[in-house]
Amino acid sequence: MDMFFQGDNSMPTSFSSDILPLFRPTDIACMKARGVSLGVSDWMRDPTAKFGFPDHGNARRVFSALSRGKMPPDGAWPPDKLAIYQQWMNEGSISRAIPARVLRAFACGIA
Numbered sequence: 001m002d003m004f005f006q007g008d009n010s011m012p013t014s015f016s017s018d019i020l021p022l023f024r025p026t027d028i029a030c031m032k033a034r035g036v037s038l039g040v041s042d043w044m045r046d047p048t049a050k051f052g053f054p055d056h057g058n059a060r061r062v063f064s065a066l067s068r069g070k071m072p073p074d075g076a077w078p079p080d081k082l083a084i085y086q087q088w089m090n091e092g093s094i095s096r097a098i099p100a101r102v103l104r105a106f107a108c109g110i111a
């Protein structure tokens, strides 16, 4: 499924193909130890209101740290990486509700 979506700007972004590759192993390891699960899709896409954000508190707090240049500590993300993350928050699978029936069809390779 990811192969279809990669590099195709007309398709919505997804965590596994668009966001996860932006993180280095050291980012994931460093933050996992502090309860920020950058590498875990369900945690990153959690819709729960948290940290003062009205929805998707985990992802929005991560974006806040990134866009303020606070994280990663050894150098802020360039604008193109921030733009991909922002696009994912706006229109990607973070906010899209995909019916389970459709997800199963993709997993089976029949859609």
Ligand code: HEM
Pocket: 023, 026, 027, 030, 031, 034, 036, 038, 061, 062, 064, 065, 066, 070, 071, 072, 073
């Ligand atoms: C893309 C990479 C990273 C992201 C998105 C990220 C995200 C975050 C977030 C959301 C927080 C919570 C604090 C806040 O929101 O102000 C945080 C804190 C922290 N992170 Fe990261 N982090 C990244 C990389 C790293 C790396 C590589 C290290 C270690 C070398 C690190 C060390 C820390 C530490 C020590 C804190 C707590 C102290 C503080 O708030 O300044 N982070 N990070």
